[in-house]
Amino acid sequence: MGISHLAILGAHPDVEVVGVCDNSKMMIDAIEKYSSFPCFTDHKKMLDTAKPDAVLVAVPTRFHASMVNELLDRNIHVFAEKPFVLKPEEGQPLVDKAKQKGLVNQVGYHNKFLGTFREVKKIVESGLLGDIYHFHGQAYGPVVTKPKSDTWRSSPEEGGGCLMDYASHVIDLINYLLSPVSGARGSELKSIFSKQVDDAVYSTLVLSNGVSGNLSVNWSDETYRKMTTSITINGTTGKLISDANELKVFFHSNNTPAGYSKGWNIKYLTDLTPTVDYYLRGEEYSAQLDYFIKAVQGKGPNALNTFESALQTDKAISFIRQAQK
Amino acid sequence: MDRILFGDNQFFAVNHISDDKSMAQSMKFKEDSAIIRTLDYAINAGVDTFMCTTHDRIANICEYVRQHPDHYKNFKIFPCMPYAHKYANAMTELGIAGTIKQYVPGNVFGSFFKGGVAFLSKDYLSIMELLIDAEMKMFKGVNTPVIFLQNVMTDMLLGMGMKEVLVAFHQYVQKKYNAEAGFITMNMPKLVEFFEGTPVKNPIICASINKVGFRMSGGKELYEHTLKTKQFRAIAMQVLAGGAVPPKEALEYVCSLPNIESILFGASSKTNIEETVSLIHKFDGVAKS
Secondary structure (H helix, E strand, C coil): CHHHHHHHHHHCCCCCCCCEECCCHHHHHHHHHHCCCCEECCHHHHHHHHCCCEEEECCCHHHHHHHHHHHHHCCCEEEECCCCCCCHHHHHHHHHHHHHHCCCEEECCHHHHCHHHHHHHHHHHHCCCCCEEEEEEEEECECCCCCCCCCHHHCHHHCCCHHHHHHHHHHHHHHHHCCCEEEEEEEEEECCCCCCCCCEEEEEEEECCCCEEEEEEECECCCCCCCEEEEEEEECCEEEEEECCEEEEEECCCCCCCCCCCEEEEEEHHHHCCCCCCCCCCHHHHHHHHHHHHHHCCCCCCCCCCHHHHHHHHHHHHHHHHCEC | CCCEEECCHHHHCCCCCCHHHHHHHHHHCCCHHHHHHHHHHHHHCCCCEEEEECCCCHHHHHHHHHHCCCCCCCCEEEEEECCHHHHHHHHHHHHHHHHHHHHCCCCCCCCCHHHHHHHHCCCHHHHHHHHHHHHHHHHCCCCCCEEEECHHHHHHHHHCCCHHHHHHHHHHHHHHHCCEEEEEECCHHHHHHHHCCCCCCCCEEEEECCCCCCCCCCCHHHHHHHHHHCCCEEEEECCCHHHCCCHHHHHHHHHHCCCEEEEEECCCCHHHHHHHHHHHHHHHCCCCC
């Protein structure tokens, strides 16, 4: 992910990339050789030399807490990759520090920058689905489809596994669209091909507004070409099914949001997602960085994907772990 | 390049709009014979160029083409590399060195001379050449006059300002394969500007171009302006914007733009292929043969 972020930032007219740091010699040598970015292998040295206004942190999750803390101490705005921290107790001091120092803080849950999921949020907030009584959040994809050699993603101590890496996106979406997860009633974390981490997570979640639903995430499902995240929401007067590309919503009566009617309605990403200035792998990746950059410039809010909201997702991850049999 | 190029998304479950459709396509094109049958529909409709990613299954299609030289004597393939998911998955799993080890032919760390030396001396462009060779292996004996770099790669290099690498791709495919380089991008205006002043003159650039501005970074007006004012050979893809524009309206728009050399489209059924081809001819003012 780091390289994609770098390319997006490199193409951004309002950003000057003053330093790139990676501990992979191979990677940093290539960047040094073919780009004009100043390169480092020691992040402290980079911060001392480059004196950045903002830093994007895309390192294994276990390093997030200490690095983010150091950046905040240096009064630097931070965009961190997801999940936010490995242990929720590490997160609160960072939330507090960023707030107290007035620093922009954002975490890379990019689904919120997709037009489809934003539209879902609007529909949910309109109340026109009636009383929401159930949801089903899922993500499937072909990450680990055979027994394979270990990397940090396959080590539970480093933030690897389907729950941390894949399911966190769905949990964060549920938190955002409905209400923060406040507990889990029974979870199954299954290792399918991995030796040390979970490849699939199935759990019954309870939200702080009392609604319950299911989480079903599997990154060892090769029938999906790439990660596919979707959510179904059942209400007393409507039902909604949405993934990144397609939003399908059924309304029981003519009491619908503007632009919708009784029965099934289908909307596509193409209708709902604004064009970005530079595209790499999805509009949402550029849009989330645009949002961060605007906040750093003081031209926009820092309300989506704050450390605080990402910490709620980390907490939900612990609830899910605790609810294993 | 031919005016109409046939794409491969439908064969490999790539659908920008619906995950259900994507899975249905994956079922429909499970057998290679289904792909070949559909390619033949395109050929019968007068479309002789197949633009496809270097997916493993394309090797089987190339084998079929080699076995039927008479039937495919005018047939051309425009390979698009790399097949990104293959490498992305490998990078996650094996890291950079491991990925190179897996995909560079021979053993880079051992007896295979060019690879070994390239790897140790961090001669990245030689590593890239080896990876291109690995991807091109399946096309041996098939006519491949244009070889494309996929958009993820083009755009990543563009974002990082790595001009030298894009130029090296262009030069290598010309030298080794006597082919022209093509670049797929989601950032056409930026890429056109990027190539200005480099040895890549009049580049072949394939980009989303459609009536609703879908995946046209920087906006539709900027694209139209670039087409009018810059010199490059444009291929329009995603002309239907994933289905957001009805075919007639979509093709009428694209055919009305200046400087578009080719139109790339994909379809699964004989009817849709024939309809698309005849609409392009109609809007180009060519009488139906």
